[in-house]
Amino acid sequence: MVTLARTDNSLVGHWWWTVDRWNLGAFVVLALLGALLTLAASPAVAERIGLDTFYFARRQAIYLVLGLSAMVAISFLSIRGVRRFSVFLLVASVILMILTLIFGDETKGATRWLNVGGLSIQASEFVKPAFAVLAAWMFSASRLDDRVPGYSIAVGLYVFVVGLLLLQPDVGMSIVVSAIWGIQIFVAGLPLIIVIGVALFFLGGSVGAYFMFDHVRGRVDRFLDPEVAEGFQVARALEAFRNGGWAGRGPGEGRVKEVLPDAHADFILAVAGEEFGLIVCIIIVSLFAFVVLRGFARIFKDDDFFVLLAVTGLLVQFAIQAIINMASTLNLMPPKGMTLPFISYGGSSTLALGLGMGMVLALTKIRPSTGATR
Amino acid sequence: MTPLISSTEDRRQMDGVRKQALETGRNRLLVAGVVITLAFVAIASRLVDLTVLNGGSEPRTATNEPASDNVIGRGDITDRNGLLMATSLPTASLYADPKRIQDPQEAALRISRVMPELDPVELTRKMQMKGRFVWLARNLTPQQHFQINRLGLPGIAFQEGERRVYPHGQMAAHVLGLTNVDGLGVAGIEKQFDQQLRLGSGAIELSLDLRIQAILQEELKNTISEFTAIGGAGIVMDVTTGEVIAMASLPDFDPNSPNNIVGDTAFNRAAKGVYEMGSTFKLFTAAMALDSGTVSMTSSYDARNPIRIARFQISDYHAENRWLSVPEIILHSSNIGAAKMAVDVGTKGQQDYLRGFGLLDAPDIELPEIARPLLPSPWRPINTMTIAYGHGIAVSPVQLASGISALVNGGLYRPATIIKAAGGTVVERRVISAETSLQMRRLMRLVVTAGTGRKAEIPGYLIGGKTGTADKLQGRGYANSSRIASFAGAFPMNNPRYSVLVVIDEPHGTKKTFNYATGGWVAAPAVGRIVSRMGPLVGIAPDLQVVFETPVIGKPKAKVREAKAIKKPDPFFKAASWRKPAPANDPDDEFTRQMRTALGRDLAPQ
Numbered sequence: 001m002v003t004l005a006r007t008d009n010s011l012v013g014h015w016w017w018t019v020d021r022w023n024l025g026a027f028v029v030l031a032l033l034g035a036l037l038t039l040a041a042s043p044a045v046a047e048r049i050g051l052d053t054f055y056f057a058r059r060q061a062i063y064l065v066l067g068l069s070a071m072v073a074i075s076f077l078s079i080r081g082v083r084r085f086s087v088f089l090l091v092a093s094v095i096l097m098i099l100t101l102i103f104g105d106e107t108k109g110a111t112r113w114l115n116v117g118g119l120s121i122q123a124s125e126f127v128k129p130a131f132a133v134l135a136a137w138m139f140s141a142s143r144l145d146d147r148v149p150g151y152s153i154a155v156g157l158y159v160f161v162v163g164l165l166l167l168q169p170d171v172g173m174s175i176v177v178s179a180i181w182g183i184q185i186f187v188a189g190l191p192l193i194i195v196i197g198v199a200l201f202f203l204g205g206s207v208g209a210y211f212m213f214d215h216v217r218g219r220v221d222r223f224l225d226p227e228v229a230e231g232f233q234v235a236r237a238l239e240a241f242r243n244g245g246w247a248g249r250g251p252g253e254g255r256v257k258e259v260l261p262d263a264h265a266d267f268i269l270a271v272a273g274e275e276f277g278l279i280v281c282i283i284i285v286s287l288f289a290f291v292v293l294r295g296f297a298r299i300f301k302d303d304d305f306f307v308l309l310a311v312t313g314l315l316v317q318f319a320i321q322a323i324i325n326m327a328s329t330l331n332l333m334p335p336k337g338m339t340l341p342f343i344s345y346g347g348s349s350t351l352a353l354g355l356g357m358g359m360v361l362a363l364t365k366i367r368p369s370t371g372a373t374r
Numbered sequence: 375m376t377p378l379i380s381s382t383e384d385r386r387q388m389d390g391v392r393k394q395a396l397e398t399g400r401n402r403l404l405v406a407g408v409v410i411t412l413a414f415v416a417i418a419s420r421l422v423d424l425t426v427l428n429g430g431s432e433p434r435t436a437t438n439e440p441a442s443d444n445v446i447g448r449g450d451i452t453d454r455n456g457l458l459m460a461t462s463l464p465t466a467s468l469y470a471d472p473k474r475i476q477d478p479q480e481a482a483l484r485i486s487r488v489m490p491e492l493d494p495v496e497l498t499r500k501m502q503m504k505g506r507f508v509w510l511a512r513n514l515t516p517q518q519h520f521q522i523n524r525l526g527l528p529g530i531a532f533q534e535g536e537r538r539v540y541p542h543g544q545m546a547a548h549v550l551g552l553t554n555v556d557g558l559g560v561a562g563i564e565k566q567f568d569q570q571l572r573l574g575s576g577a578i579e580l581s582l583d584l585r586i587q588a589i590l591q592e593e594l595k596n597t598i599s600e601f602t603a604i605g606g607a608g609i610v611m612d613v614t615t616g617e618v619i620a621m622a623s624l625p626d627f628d629p630n631s632p633n634n635i636v637g638d639t640a641f642n643r644a645a646k647g648v649y650e651m652g653s654t655f656k657l658f659t660a661a662m663a664l665d666s667g668t669v670s671m672t673s674s675y676d677a678r679n680p681i682r683i684a685r686f687q688i689s690d691y692h693a694e695n696r697w698l699s700v701p702e703i704i705l706h707s708s709n710i711g712a713a714k715m716a717v718d719v720g721t722k723g724q725q726d727y728l729r730g731f732g733l734l735d736a737p738d739i740e741l742p743e744i745a746r747p748l749l750p751s752p753w754r755p756i757n758t759m760t761i762a763y764g765h766g767i768a769v770s771p772v773q774l775a776s777g778i779s780a781l782v783n784g785g786l787y788r789p790a791t792i793i794k795a796a797g798g799t800v801v802e803r804r805v806i807s808a809e810t811s812l813q814m815r816r817l818m819r820l821v822v823t824a825g826t827g828r829k830a831e832i833p834g835y836l837i838g839g840k841t842g843t844a845d846k847l848q849g850r851g852y853a854n855s856s857r858i859a860s861f862a863g864a865f866p867m868n869n870p871r872y873s874v875l876v877v878i879d880e881p882h883g884t885k886k887t888f889n890y891a892t893g894g895w896v897a898a899p900a901v902g903r904i905v906s907r908m909g910p911l912v913g914i915a916p917d918l919q920v921v922f923e924t925p926v927i928g929k930p931k932a933k934v935r936e937a938k939a940i941k942k943p944d945p946f947f948k949a950a951s952w953r954k955p956a957p958a959n960d961p962d963d964e965f966t967r968q969m970r971t972a973l974g975r976d977l978a979p980q
Contacts, residue, residue, distance in 0.1 A: 143395045183406050189398035241424035278425040282418055289414040296407045300400055305392055308399045312406065323413045330420045 015076055018365040020298055026291045027071060027342065027357055031064045033284060034343040034350075041271040042264035042345060044257040056264050056345050063347045067354030074358025075365070079307065082359050086133035089126055089355065096123030097164045104168075112168050122348035124165055124173045129356030131161050132180045132313030139188040140306035154181070171209050171216055172324070172336050178202055179320045180313045187312050216334075223334035233260055237270035237329045241281075248277030264345040266337050269329045284343065288322040291315070298364045307363045314360045318353070448536065449570065450577040451550060451563055453584040454617075454794045460540050460550050460564070460629075462557075466519045466532040468510040474529030475501045481527050485510065488521045501529075512555060513537045538564075540629045546587050548623045548642035549580065549741065549792060552632050561640065563792070565742045579794040581617035586610055589907045590620040594876065597900040598624055601859075601881035601891055607643035607771045608900075609875045610908065613779035613864060615795045616788030618739070619872065621645070621772070646743040648768040649877065652844030653826075653893070654778075654862040655764030656712045659719075660704055660817060661781055662727035665810040668718040671925050674699040677710040683756060688713050701925040704817045704840070705825040709763045716762030717755070724758050730787060730805035731777035733769050738789040745770050764842060775875045778862045782818070782838070782870040785811040813925070819867045820924040822898075830863055830898035832906045834916025839863025839874075839901065841893030846880065856880045861897035865905050868922045871914060876900045 004013045035057075042056030077085060096114055100123050104111040113120045135154045142150025158181045165174045182202060186195050209216050240256035243249060254274035257263035263271050273281050295315045299308050318341055325340040327333045339349040451460035468485075475481055482497035492511060500508045510530075514522070519532060538553045551562015559568035567578050590608045598606050610620040623643040627635045641647065663669045677698045680689035690708050703711030716724055728734050736746035748768040750757040760766040772790050780787040785806040806814075818838030821827040826841040842860040859881050864873040876897040883889035887896070909916065 140395075144391055187399050187402045187406060189395050189402065238424060241421070244425050246426060273421070273425060278421055281421045281425070285414055285418050285421065289411065292410055292414075293407060296403055300403060303392075303396065305395050305399060308396065308403065312403060316406070316410075319410050319413075323410070323417065326417045327413075327420075330417065330424065332416065332420055 011076070015365075018367070019075055019361050020294070020364045023291055023294050023298075023357075023364070024072075024075075024361060026287055026294070028068065030284075030287050030291075030342040031068055033280075033287075035061055035064055037268050037272050037343055038264055038345050040251060040254070040275055041257045041268050045261065045264045048258070048261075059347065060264075060345050060350070063350040064342070067342070067350040070351060070354040071358035071361065074355055075361035077359070077362045079304070079363060079367075082133060082310070082362050083137055086130045086137075086359065090130035090134055093123045093126035093130060094161075094164065096121060097127065097168075099123075101164070101167055110168050110170060112170055119347070122346075124168070124170055125346075125348040125352035126355070127161055127164075128173070128176060128180070128317050129314055129352060129359060131157065131177055132184075132317055132356070133310045133359060135181055135184055136306055136309035136313050139184055140309050143188055144305060154184075169213060171213060172338050174209075175324070175336070176317055176320050176338075178205070180317050183316045184309050184313050188309055219334040219336075223331075233262065233267060234329070234331050234335055236260055237267050237273075238331055240270040240274035241330070244274040244277045246277050247279060248273070248275045251275055262337075265339060266325060266344060267329055268340055268344050269326055272343075284340075285326065288319065288341070292319045295360055295364060302364075304367075311360055311363050314356050314363075317356065318360075447574040448538065448553070448557055448572060449574045451571075452577045452579050453582045453587070454579065454619075455583065456577075456579070457584050458541055459546065459580065459582075459584070460538060462536040463539050465513040465515075465535055465537040467512045467535050468514055468522060469531060469533055470501050470508050470510055471506050471529045471531065472501050472503050472508060473506055476528060478502050481530065484525050484527065485522060485530070488525070489514075489518055538629075542584060543628050543630060544626045545584060545591065546580075546582055546621065547626050547629050548640070548644065548743070549582065549621050550629055551742075552629050552640075561743065562642075562741060566740050581612070581615075581619060581792055581794045582621065583619050583911075585911050586908045587620040587622065589904055589911075591622045591624070591626075593900050593904050593907075594622050594624050594878075597876070597878055597881075597896060601878065601884065601887075601896050603878045603881040603896075605643060605879040607647065607875075607877045607879075608904075609644055609771055609775040609873075610904070611775045611779050611790065611873045611875075613783040613870050613873050614788075615800055616776065616779065616790050617795055618772070618775075618790055618792050621792070623647075642741070642743045643877070643879070644771045645737070645739060645741050646745050646770070648745045648748055648770050649858045649860075649879075650765050650768050650844045650847075651774055651860060651862075651877075652764040652842035652858065653707045654774065654840045654842035654860055655761065655767070656704060656707065657781060657814065657818065657840045657862070658728060658731055658733070658777060659712045659716050659724075659762040660700060661806050661810055661814050662719050662723060663715040664700070664813050665727070665785075665806040666719055666723055669700055669715060671700055671813060675703065675708075675711045675714045677703070677708050679710075681710055681713055681759070683759070686756060688759060701817060701820055705820055707763075707826060707841070712762040713759035716758050721753055721755060721758045724761065725753065727805065728761075728767075730803065731780055732787055732789070733767070733773055733777050737770070737772050737776060738791075739772055740792050744772075747773060764844060771875055771877050774860075774862055775873050778839075778864060778875065779870075779873045780805050781814045782811060782864040782867070782873065784808045815864075815867045815870065816923060816925045818864070819922055822863070823924055826892070826894040827861060827863070827898045829894055830861060830902040830905075832902045832909075832916070834918045834920075835905050835909055835914070836866035836868055836917075836920065836922050837863050837902065837905055838865070838867040839898070841898055843892040843894075857891065859891055859893040859896040861893050861901045863898075863901045863905075865909075866914065866917070866920075868920055871912065872908070874901050874904055876904070 004016045006017060008014070038060040039057045042060070043053045046053055046055045074085065100114040101111060104114050107113070112122055112124065114123060135157060138150035138154040138157070141148040158177070162174050162177055165177065182198055185198055210220055211217065236256050236259055240254065252275065254271055256274050257271050260267050260270070269281065269284070272284065292315050295311055299311045302308055321338050321341055324336050324338040325344070328335045328338065339346050341353050342350065448462045450458060453459055478498045478501035481501060482494040485497055486492045486494040489511060497510060500510060522530065523532070536557065538557065540550060549562055551564040552560050553564050554560050559565040559571065563578065563580065564571065571578065590610055594606045594608045606624045608620070608622045609618060611618055621644045623641070625639045627639040674697045677690060678695050680687045688709050690710050694706055694708070698706065698708050698711050702708070703715070725734065734747060734749060736744050747770070750766050757766050776787065776790045785804055785808055786802045787805045788800055788802045815838055818840060819836065821840050822831050822837050827839050830837050830839055839861055842862065844858045846856045846858060858877060858879060860875070860877040862875045864870045878896050881891040881896045883891040883895070
């Protein structure tokens, strides 16, 4: 590593001394763990579906490099740059989502993937960070200056994005976007009565999803009914954790990856639990918690209201994905397909997270205006 | 900064708003942070719980099978002495994942070499099917399991399961019932107590005594083959508790190989079959008449002429054509006498008593296969008369056994049960007085010492009972030579312990029995043999010294025949010697025929 002097005023030097190096480090560690676990989990899956043994592992390595590079690149942006970039990202991803609805491949009853030149793109992954930043922008603008119709725009944006997601349909993503938006409303300082109203609205929406989507109802019913055993995947995942114990069965000794179709994606934590045991799992959980809390602590001292809201939204997205993924795998909630940030296999997911976390790093850089508190 | 801010005034105002917004935002951010932290803590705790604490003591190797296959350790069923009647053994079942089978024909050939009962062609077809799962064979022996495993065929695997085993084969098969391939009870005790058995919490202890069950089944079987009958049922009941000590229905089946069940072999005649029991019902008629005081042991009835009522006529099989005392009515099995006694008791009285004996309602016994009795509706006076001698009403053997038990045990009805009594209070109701019960025992003993039940006599056991012979209904009319022959008895009469009922379906007379196939010839000897074999097992020694008075046969008015009636050979034997050889349709006079035809649809025995 090149050492950079504090007085280095070059672009890179300035970046290095202002960026949140702890979180940067945490993301890199998470990515390395992801690469390692993909290497452990995916060969079994790849062989089972007749692909080259290291097909997934190799691809994920590339995605991680791309994702981290994007993250670093974005982290160089200024606040204004972040806003502009997210506008671009939102427009681009919305267009892709619309194209997905028209040209996408339907798998398992949902249209989520767009095939572009041999690459499958899940546009909805990219809409989340963009949405978080833009909603934050609107909320803060509206809060600071009531001449700006920011709330209306934020509501419209939310309805538009969630509408597109439900058309696919993608209930999981809708939940994430709703959580971002809901917490932003809360933190934006809107009257509690509105916050409660929104909370009730989400509750109604969840109940609506239960009645509207058969697969949602099926999963919730199975989860709530103590008579019925967990679904196959969850049951295997639980078994894997039990088999893992403290230190795991050892690398390559896991069995769950041989039976779970999603061992390298949604259920990668189960592979970690079986092969590397409780300790590695706790390290992963701690890393996620660290990133979120570290980010919160950083913006807690920040003077810019927009930064506060935007980083909250981005980190909530990061946290909620991790929480839903792990809670599903551990049978703490009805199973919901969700990637584990930086750890699960997935190109769109990894790249979009790189962009999102890049924006977090960009927004949490030390700025002159953050002033006295630092 | 946003271009909307134009003046210093605005800027100052903005600053205030901004500070306030930041203040609120930070507070609320703190809340959000706490909530998210809690979520991560919950996940970490769950991880510790699962990996180190094993997720609440669940086994490490927990499997997740479809609920129906997931029957682990189905409970045992034992007899009253703790002998195993049904248990579960772990077995492996063979299945294939057709997608992973490399060469179906080769695999089929090698498997069929280990298990020759499997057809290689069929195996090949199964292994070529689409899908990822197909059963090849259920419940392999450990040796087959080992050998097939050793073949090392890819795509062939075993499903651990368990198999229900009935170590005593056909013994009490109808009571035990069956489980299906998924281990769910589908008949008998297996069905009745399915939940309990599936929980596997301890064995279910039946009231049956396997030793006596074996005796009953063997004697029934011998009787059926001796008289070339189509089937039979038998019950041994503890009269003091209502516990069923043995219950048999023939033909039977082996619950270990449920695929071999053919025809009606799985039909439990003892509980699910209802039959017109014929003369055994006269005991109940006599009991209600004595108990209600409409007659005494010395009363007598004019049995000289058949009863003519409306278009019908009731006459006697062994017609004495004279006045008969109450003991004689039972002794000679007089339909006329019984009908007249019932008329004196009245329809209402008859119904009350019969209900008291448990003959009008489905029994409470713990079996899913129970029949409710077939009763006339409406219950006209003519029905009262025919029911007095057991026609126009069809009950199950288990009902009859319960009724007989109540007759002899001092007059208390106790519901039949197939579960070993845990001691403590027994549900019971008084039907007749202890005095009447004693009189009935004397009458029943008389039937065995001097009446139609003589073939049941075993010296020292003081057996008492009553024979019954009833023609079977066939279609709307009924058959001449197909009948139900029965003997309902109990012993020892001085202190009854067990009632024994044998019902034989369509027996045919033999040379030895002078072509007779009545209850006295067919069922009574079987009961005698059962008692003589079970007596020592239940600790009742034959007592040749004991004196048990039988009733004095009264002195009815018809003087001429009176003396003879006592001294001459029993009419039962008399019938054997000089009556026409085949007892064809003697009891089927015009009345009975018509009445049965009228009731036929409701009474067809199952």
